[in-house]
Amino acid sequence: xxxxETHDLRARFAEVVDGAGLDLDLLIDGSRRDGxxxxxxxxxxxxAACVAVAAVVVGAGSALTGRGGSTADAPYATWTGTPExxxxxxxxxxxxxxxxxxxxxxxxSTAAALLDLVGQLDDGSASGIGxxxxxxxxxxxxxxxxxxxxxxxxxxxxxxxxxxxNGFDPGPDQGADPKGYACEEGQSVEAGTCTEVGGSGKPFxxxxxxxxxxxxxxxxxxxxxxxxVHSGGAxxxxxxxxxxxxxxxVSVASTNASEFETRDRVRAEPxxxxxALRAVATLDVWGETLPRLWQRxxxxxxxxxxxxxxxx
Amino acid sequence: MGHADETTFESFVASTxxxxxxxxxxxxxxxxxxxxxxxSTYAKVFASWPKVRRADNPPAYLRTVLMNTYLSHRRxxxxxxxxxxxxxxxxxPGTDPSTRLALLDGLRALSRTDRAVLVLRYWExxxxxxxxxxxxxxxxxVRTRTTRAAQRLRAVLDADFPDVVADRVRx
Numbered sequence: 001x002x003x004x005e006t007h008d009l010r011a012r013f014a015e016v017v018d019g020a021g022l023d024l025d026l027l028i029d030g031s032r033r034d035g036x037x038x039x040x041x042x043x044x045x046x047x048a049a050c051v052a053v054a055a056v057v058v059g060a061g062s063a064l065t066g067r068g069g070s071t072a073d074a075p076y077a078t079w080t081g082t083p084e085x086x087x088x089x090x091x092x093x094x095x096x097x098x099x100x101x102x103x104x105x106x107x108x109s110t111a112a113a114l115l116d117l118v119g120q121l122d123d124g125s126a127s128g129i130g131x132x133x134x135x136x137x138x139x140x141x142x143x144x145x146x147x148x149x150x151x152x153x154x155x156x157x158x159x160x161x162x163x164x165x166n167g168f169d170p171g172p173d174q175g176a177d178p179k180g181y182a183c184e185e186g187q188s189v190e191a192g193t194c195t196e197v198g199g200s201g202k203p204f205x206x207x208x209x210x211x212x213x214x215x216x217x218x219x220x221x222x223x224x225x226x227x228x229v230h231s232g233g234a235x236x237x238x239x240x241x242x243x244x245x246x247x248x249x250v251s252v253a254s255t256n257a258s259e260f261e262t263r264d265r266v267r268a269e270p271x272x273x274x275x276a277l278r279a280v281a282t283l284d285v286w287g288e289t290l291p292r293l294w295q296r297x298x299x300x301x302x303x304x305x306x307x308x309x310x311x312x
Numbered sequence: 313m314g315h316a317d318e319t320t321f322e323s324f325v326a327s328t329x330x331x332x333x334x335x336x337x338x339x340x341x342x343x344x345x346x347x348x349x350x351x352s353t354y355a356k357v358f359a360s361w362p363k364v365r366r367a368d369n370p371p372a373y374l375r376t377v378l379m380n381t382y383l384s385h386r387r388x389x390x391x392x393x394x395x396x397x398x399x400x401x402x403x404x405p406g407t408d409p410s411t412r413l414a415l416l417d418g419l420r421a422l423s424r425t426d427r428a429v430l431v432l433r434y435w436e437x438x439x440x441x442x443x444x445x446x447x448x449x450x451x452x453x454v455r456t457r458t459t460r461a462a463q464r465l466r467a468v469l470d471a472d473f474p475d476v477v478a479d480r481v482r483x
Contacts, residue, residue, distance in 0.1 A: 009462060012469070013435045016412045017334035022350065024329045028322050030351050035358030142423055169425070169448050204380060204448070209356050261348075 038209045095120050095279050102289030104141065105164060107131030107308065108298030109290045111145035114162050115301075116294065117283070121276045123152035128159070130305025131298075140167025140247075141288055144307065149254075149271050156266040160254045164286050168242065168249035205242050213274075221245065222282060226274050232263030237270045239277040252281040321361050325354055328371060332378060338431045339382050341416040353378045375436070379446055383424060418468035425449075426461035433458055 095117055103109065111131040118126070126147040133143035142165045150157035205225050207214035214227035223242040228235050234257035241250045254272035258264040285291070332353065336346035356377050357364050367373045419427050425447065432438040432446055433454075440458075444451045 009430075009465070010434045010437075012415050013338060013431070016415050017337050017435075020334050020337055021330040022333050022347065024326055027329055027333075027351060027354060028325045031325065031354035031358050032321070034351065034355030035361075038355060038359035140423075167425075169453070204383070208380075209359050210352075 095283055097283065097285045098291040098293035101292045103292045103295040104134060105143050105166075105286075105288060105290045106134035106295065106298065107143050107145060107306065108301060108304065109295040110143040110162060110164055110298070111147065111301060111304065112294040112298035113285070113290055114145045114160065114280075115147060116297070117280050118147070118149055118160055118272070121279065122149070122271060124271070125150050125152070125157075127157060128305065129301055129303070130307055132307035133164075140165075142166065151271050155268070155271070156258075158255050158257060158267055158271060159260055160272060161252070161260065162280070163249070163251040165249040165251075166288050167247050169247060205240065219282065224278065224282065226278060229261075231261070232265070234263050234265040235270055236260050237272070237274060237277060239274060239281045241278075241281040246287070248287055250281045250286045252277045320365060321358055324357075324364075324370065324374075328374060329354070332374065335378065335431060335435060336382070338419065338435055339427060341420045349378070349382055353381050356381065375446060379428060379432075382428065383447075414469060415465075418465040421468065422461050422464060426457050426464075429454055429457045430461050430465065 097113070097116070108131055110133070111129050115126055115129065118124075126149055128146070128148040130147075131143065131145035134141050142163070144161070144163050146159050146161040148157040149160045205216065205223050207216060207225070207227065210229055211227035212230050214225065217224050217226075221244070223244065225240040225242075226238070227240075228237050230236075234255065236253055236255045236257070238251065238253045242248070253260065254270035254277060256265055256267040256270045258266050329350070333346060333350045336349040336353075337343065340346045340349055353374065357374055364370050364373050419430070422430070428447055429443060429449075432443045433440070438446060440451050440454050443449070444454045447454070449457070
């Protein structure tokens with residue numbers, strides 16, 4: 001960029017956010033409250049009592065104003081506590097995927113893949129299928145897909161999602177040799193030793209502050225982080241996989257709430273277990289391409305919510 | 313944490329809060345998401361406040377937490393993410409709404425990493441080396457991403473506001 005253009009872009013940014021601000025008192029109050037919840041979770045995790053206890057202890061939502069009617073404000077009371085059948089997942093997590101010519105990954109093919117794989121793991125039905133991504137400009141492809149899965153065994157439908165991010169860089173500690181995950185916050189790996197670096201947060205793929213029931217393992221050269229995020233009884237269950245050799249990141253999640261990152265719990269547990277999520281995330285089919293059959297199935301998905309379209 | 317620590321946290325938020333929110337706004341392109349990102353960031357800072365307070369450069373720690381939180385956000389876009397609904401004109405006096413929407417649309421069309429690179433380089437005034445450190449990229453990758461992302465953003469702005477862009481370049 002020329003100097004003029006650089007100056008212009010800088011001026012544009014300033015123009016866009018000029019005058020924007022928050023009520024800092026509310027920000028302080030909300031941050032304190034949420035920060036205390038993070039500490040509580042840390043203590044609960046350390047006590048190995050996280051899953052059962054954290055749902056009771058944590059509470060309270062955001063204090064920031066101006067959220068309107070977002071689902072984040074939905075009342076926790078939507079969970080009635082009625083017993084529901086067990087998730088009904090099959091015992092196997094052996095997944096199969098189509099063979100055939102690879103085609104560039106898209107939001108639609110990712111959604112079709114997610115639908116296929118979740119269907120192999122659990123009897124049920126899907127709705128609210130949507131996705132986003134694929135990069136026609138040639139940059140490393142990033143795709144996202146989500147569906148609402150309703151187990152045949154009963155209970156409410158809740159979202160299951162996947163992010164496929166090619167060319168992901170988790171940071172200097174975890175680039176080519178991802179061993180920094182074992183270090184504490186504010187530390188970095190140097191010559192195999194955790195060293196204070198000051199000003200640096202925990203490595204990206206690690207058991208960071210807000211994570212419960214978190215494990216970090218290395219499997220067949222992959223870095224696998226499995227964890228949950230609890231909020232007012234809602235449980236977002238995640239498995240995040242990083243391929244250090246190809247810089248591919250695959251993140252899969254299931255929740256017992258009406259939406260991710262809300263407190264609106266509608267089921268006792270997420271429909272998919274951590275093992276099931278792990279089976280999907282570690283499948284060696286993800287990358288810049290997916291089998292053509294999934295592309296075809298993705299093209300046929302209807303209705304399909306395209307998050308790339310403005311206003312969708 | 314004692315009362316003295318909380319007071320220090322207050323002053324830290326007071327001195328950095330609005331700048332952090334504006335950075336979050338450019339990253340998210342959505343008022344509510346930016347609020348969430350800002351509060352999540354400060355909650356993590358509060359949870360580690362004794363360590364943050366002792367850090368050599370607390371604002372740098374804050375920036376790292378902000379970027380990690382932003383990059384770890386799973387969903388690429390919420391269905392409610394529409395610029396017209398999230399950036400009320402009254403909140404941003406003196407800004408042309410059309411220009412603002414075009415810029416935010418252009419930013420949203422970029423990958424998360426590219427968006428972060430541009431925001432760090434041109435809003436936070438971070439150098440190539442500093443941006444590379446912040447995002448865990450090589451300096452070459454930062455240069456490449458900066459050029460590519462800026463060109464793509466420029467294409468959006470040129471298409472929507474050729475006169476404005478031309479005037480500014482001539483100025």
